[in-house]
Amino acid sequence: MYKKLKQFLGQWRGVLIATPTVAGLIIALRLTGTLQLLEWAALDQFFRFRPLEPSDRRIVIVAINELDIRKAGQWPISDAVLAKLLLKIKQQQPRAIGLNLFRDLSVPPGHEALVDVFESTPNLIGSEKVVGNAYGDSIAPPPALRKLNQVGAVNTVIDADGKVRRALLSVTLKNGETTESLATRLALIYLEAKGITLEEIDAANFKYRLGKAVFTRMKPDDGGYIGLDTGGYQILLNFRNHSCRGKLGKCFVYQTVSMTEVLEGRIPTDLMRDRIVLIGASAESLKDRVFTPYSNSPFTAPTGVELNADLTSQILSAAIEGRPLIHVWSEPGEWLWIFLWSFVGATVGGRLLHIHSRMTGIVLVGSTLAIGSFLAFLAGWWLPIVPVLLALGGSGVAITAYIAYTESEDRQAVMNLLGQHVSPKIAQAIWRDRNQLLKGGQLLGKNLTATVLFTDIKGFTTITEQTEPETLMIWLNEYMNVMAQSVLDHDGVVDKFIGDAVMAVFGIPIPSNKREEIAKDACAAVSCALDMGAKLKALNQQWQEKGLPTVAMRIGIATGLVVTGSVGSRERLNYTTIGDSVNIAARLESYDKSLDGGICRILIAEETHRHIQGKFPTQFIGTVQLKGRKQPVQIYLVPLQNADKI
Structure with a gap:
């Protein structure tokens, strides 16, 4: 049991170190608020990516634009004009009317007429700014509506980056007095006619039911927020994605008419029947604009009345149709989620051998995670995505660094055995399969088919x-450097140097099991021999110019079974190849030294010839009895084309 546990810890040590380390760092970074802006940006992107939804036909906006103000001749519009506008709207029998205009002071003429309209319209809700903020002081509601308790708060909650992602359902003052928001009041009036009323589920945790929806107040560290001021009853806004979001021009998310159109009777007679009507300013000169996830400039930012329409629509849709509100996990749950994906990143990075595979794996897992988080968002859950992606990638990087560090000993063992006698391509293959090839710092003995030169x-x-x-x-x-480089260039292994002789092997230490692979090794050996001849010719020219000896060489090549492995003592190990094919290649090289082959005589055995037939020109020499062998061998000469004889 202990042995298995030790083996398990040894195999998973890197993962077990990387996972908590990276997860802890990401959680700590998140708690400082460093990731807050990135998490808000990710949430904004989810809003933009979500499928389009139709306009909420239960809401009509009466917008007061620049043309309306010019026709009225003043701003604020007079009490008389406002009273006339309200009477025109009342005639259409709306379910509720929201006056999204501050009217704490009278604007003559027509004040008495306006008060009469206020007092005779029980479904009219006025606006007040209950609490002052950095954007201005508190503003009282119309006195007549205050007396009738027909007032709603229109305080806007703005995040540190200037965007609105949260909304107030109600505001509680220090004296304990609670004022519901304008949107809440309008929605409750509308829902009451459908028999839907607010029910208390858990007062201590501010949990309430409204039709099909359950509302829960935000906490200071909900979602991507850190140290949030949770004064009042706040929820996350769940905007409808509409084709007009973020668009310039006369494109409206909600059915919108101008004040002039209403006053002049240029709207359908039943346009507002049984609907919620919101009256607010849209004139550019009034600068009543708010930035949302869909805004990229002041020109595409919605007006304050449109924002209240968004919240009203959100409450109605949640209560009547069950459209999801945006929920978040508890803080420990989010920490566990970060820890889990840190583990996934470390596991993916630790199980894949190549750095490119690790990167690809992390990217694929990260993409899957992002898609999954988006699907969860569509279902009403805001899951942490930025810290999780950082944990995933961070663990992948950490485990890669750990593996690189721990692999240095194995790499040194391979280099001690093979030195500079293999090409980078073969070294990479050995490193890839090191778990199958290496044991105790030695390359294991293997029977395989190779070509010896x-x-x-x-x-x-x-x-x-x-x-x-x-x-x-x-x-x-x-001479040796040039010949050895030729072997490496053809993916061979320089087995040893013996005086002036070079022994090279093609097809080791990674076994070639398929016939086409063995043939490829044989072709590589013959190509290498021809290249050696060409390079020797160039060397001879250089040596002749320097007054040094010029030479010719002989090469013997044989393909067949060999045995490879580490040979030597603990202090000095060598990787070598032995077997009958080695002896045949050596005998071919020394065979009948009177047989001329020019600057480079290349003799190959019949097995090699079978693999290269049709790919290189050859000349049959005969069936000969090589020294030390009982069986005769058919041998062939591979001519060195365009080579001068010595």
Whole structure:
């Protein structure tokens, strides 16, 4: 049991370290409010992406525009004009009327007529600004409506970035007096006619039922908010996405008519029947605009009366149709969500081997998470998306760094064994499959099919006798470097240097199991031999100019079964290849030294010939008995094209 636990902890150590570390840092960062603006921006984007919804036909807006003000001849419009407007609206028998205009002072003439209209219209709700803020002091309601308790608050809650995402359903003053918002009053009047009234569910937690909807007051750290001022009964606005949102010109989210059209009777006679009518200013000169998730300039920002229409519509739709309100998880729930996706990021990063795979995996998981969060938003849930994506990506980066650190020992073991004798491509393949190839810092012994290449310099003994030792070693190393590079360029492994001989193997240490893979290794070996011949020709030209010896070389190539693995002591290990194919390649290189092949004689065995047939020109030499072998071998010469003879 202990052994299994130890093995588990060893395999998952990086994940178990990265997950809580990254999650803790993200949660701490969130608690400081650093992520607040990003989370608001993500919420705004969700609003813009949501499907379009039709206008709420239960609401009509009477907008007072610039033309209306010019016709009235003044602003504020006189009490007489306002009284006439209200009487025209009353004639259409609306369910409720919201006067989204401040009218704490009389505007002669016609004050007495306006008071009479106020007192004779029980479904008319006036406006007051209950609490002052940075944008102005409190403003009292019309005195006549105050006496009749027909007043609603129109205080706007603005976030730190200047946008409105929350709304007040009611405001409670320090003296304990509570004033419902204008939108709340209008919605309750409308719903009362349908037999829907407000029910208390949990007063201590400010939870109330209204038809199909359950309202809960926001807390200071709900959603992406940190340290929110939760004075009053606040909820998150759930805007309808409409084709006119954020658009310039005469495009309205709600059915809108002008004051002049109402006064002149240029509207249908039943346009307002049994509907909520909101009266407010839309004239640009009055600057009654608010920024919302859909606003990108003052010209596309909705008016204050449209914002109240949004809240009224939200209450009606939630209570009657069950349209979702926006809910959030508890703070511990959100922390757990961040922790979970930190674990997912670390797991994805830890299980995928390649850095590109890790990045792709994290991106795919992050995309899935974003889509899932958006679908949850459509269902009425605002889930943390920014901190979760940061946790996901952060854990992926952390586990990648951890893996890079812990893999350094294995990498060093591979480099100690193979040194600079493999190409980057093969080194990458070895590293990819290191769990199958490495054990205890050694490459495991394997039986596999490979192609072995042996080279040797003709007349090397004579050259050593005629050349100074220092010059000889420089000359020989130059030759070896060129030959070894040719092996690496053709994805071979330099097995060893033996004096002036080079042994290279193609198809190790990653096994080639399919016939086409074995054939590819054989072709690579023959291509390498031809390249060696071409490079030796270039070397000879350079050496001749310098007065150094020029040489020819012999190459033997054989394909077949070999055994590969680590050989040596703890202090010195070498990765090597042994087997019959190694012996055949060596014997082919030294076979009948009188057989001329030009600057580079290339002899191949019959198995190699079978794999390269039709891809390289060859010449059959014969069936020969190689030294140390009982079975005869068919051998072929691969001519070095365009090579001069020595």
